[in-house]
Amino acid sequence: MRIIADIIGYTAKHMPKFNSISISGYHMQEAGANQALELALTLADGKEYVRTAISSGMDVDDFAGRLSFFFAIGMNFYLEVAKLRAARLLWWRIMKEFESKSQKSMMLRTHCQTSGWSLTEQDPYNNVVRTAIEAMAAVFGGTQSLHTNSFDEAIALPTDFSARIARNTQLIIKEETHITNVIDPWAGSYMMEKLTQDMADKAWEIIQEVEKMGGMTKAVESGWAKLKIEASAAEKQARIDAGKDVIVGVNKYKLEKEEPIEIREIDNAAVRNAQISRLKAIRAKRDDAKVRAALEALTLSAGDTDGKGEGNLLDLAIQAMGLRATVSEISDALEKTWGRYRAVTQSVSGVYGAQFEEDEGWSAMQKQIEAFATEEGRRPRIMIAKLGQDGHDRGAKVVATAFADLGFDVDIGPLFQAPEEAARQAIENDVHALGVSTLAAGHKTLVPAIVKALKDQGAEDIVVFVGGVIPQQDYDFLYQAGVKGIYGPGTPIPACAGDVLAKIRAAQHA
Secondary structure: OHHHHHHHHHHHHHOOOOOOEEEEOHHHHHHOOOHHHHHHHHHHHHHHHHHHHHHOOOOHHHOHHHEEEEEEEOOOHHHHHHHHHHHHHHHHHHHHHOOOOOHHHHOOOEEEEEOOOOOOOOOOOHHHHHHHHHHHHHHHHOOOEEEOOOOOOOOOOOOHHHHHHHHHHHHHHHHHOOHHHOOOOOOOOHHHHHHHHHHHHHHHHHHHHHHHHOOHHHHHHOOHHHHHHHHHHHHHHHHHHOOOOOOEOOOEOOOOOOOOOOOOOOOHHHHHHHHHHHHHHHHHHOOHHHHHHHHHHHHHHHOOOOOOOOOOHHHHHHHHHHOOOOHHHHHHHHHHHHOOOOOOOOOOOOOOHHHHOOOHHHHHHHHHHHHHHHHHOOOOEEEEEOEOOOOOOHHHHHHHHHHHHHOOEEEEOOOOEOHHHHHHHHHHOOOOEEEEEEOOOOHHHHHHHHHHHHHHOOOOOOEEEEEEOOOHHHHHHHHHHOOOEEEOOOOOHHHHHHHHHHHHHHHHOO
16 A cells, blocks of 8 residues: 555656556456446445545545546446446545545546456357457446457467457447447436446445455455455356356357367467566666665665655656666565565355255265265365466366365465475375466466476376366377366366366376
8 A cells, every 4th residue: 555655646746647546346357256346346445545645645636536447347238337337426426535626536437348257268259249248338338448358368368360350349339330429328227227226335335344344455454355256256157067157159059069260379488588588688787786776775665664654666666667677676675674465365165066056966076075085084185276477366266166165175375386386385285186277378388397396396196187278279288298187268167076086086096
């Protein structure tokens, strides 16, 4: 929050036309939040930022007109329109509480992005339609700017071809449909006005719950906010896996044969080596003494006991950047004082399994796990890992929750682990299997590294399985690297669990 206050303070003074903060709910919906929860937590964040800036000595109308928001737009068309309409109503209410006198301060301005989570690996051209529908919901809801995702993003990084379709989706809405000629085309619709009011009431109820905790900082610190999101994600995935919510081409209307599509290939090693070379060249040319002094100034500023510090952190960071300090060095300078944040590792229980209470296959799977426990003297134990700089943990948390509801013992690794760290944790926890969730195109580098790390530490018997965004073309590479199971987007978790258990049994008796 100190960083937030300094960013707002610096930009208000030196960059008055710059949008100082993007108050984001996008990652919350992508992690599993429903529309009301995304809206509530995003506005609660905004409220905390405003409160922090005022506490630092600023007048609300000196900065609030340059705050902007960022929402995800998913496939529930009407609720997404209602969410954006409700957002403007509630932000006006919040800014009234802060006694804002400027109309600009009370306006909620937002950027939106179509959902990445709603994209499917199966029958991927359906994603063109999904993105178009989501884009229209954003425009109907009154977004100021828009990002449309490419249809192949559930498979790999976008190609130029897919990115052009995504771009043209916006141009067609803007230039051909006349939708943008009307400010609020849903105004006066009984259904939409009711949905908007219901959305506002539900979100306000959650905001008040956050306020009772002491604000959003406390809600995040306690792990409450993340658990609310993860419970929502687990329930949604369970409904899909149980066939209660239809995903066309995934759990209904499936193709008999999937045709391969062209994907973008990235040589991760080449990218990494090129970046290292650039950093070495920059460091060779800069004045290291001046860089060290600038970084020390950052550390000292962060270390003031009253939390306000001498100098402005953004100002000092810009000065350090001007001397060619790196992002990592600036982060390290602040870490010397503040330490490094580690998210509370928790998982919800019972939410996923509740959707399968009367499912015979689910019950049969639980009996297999009980039989394993009787035979081996303990339940099958797995660890779910996130490696490298991939922070997308929705899939990892949902898989962990579902496996635990089935009867597995489940360990969850922290975000941003190195392969060696994850392997060490898996060995120390004596797991039967290690699952890697990957959504950032690092699988061809990081997964072989974790297989090697297990081998180097004498734990070749631990079964490695992988899930996430992995092109079919890369499956053979991963199998040859030592992976035993690969589960792409849309794989029902009970089916994945059954296969993992079978592979654990095979490894035990090898």
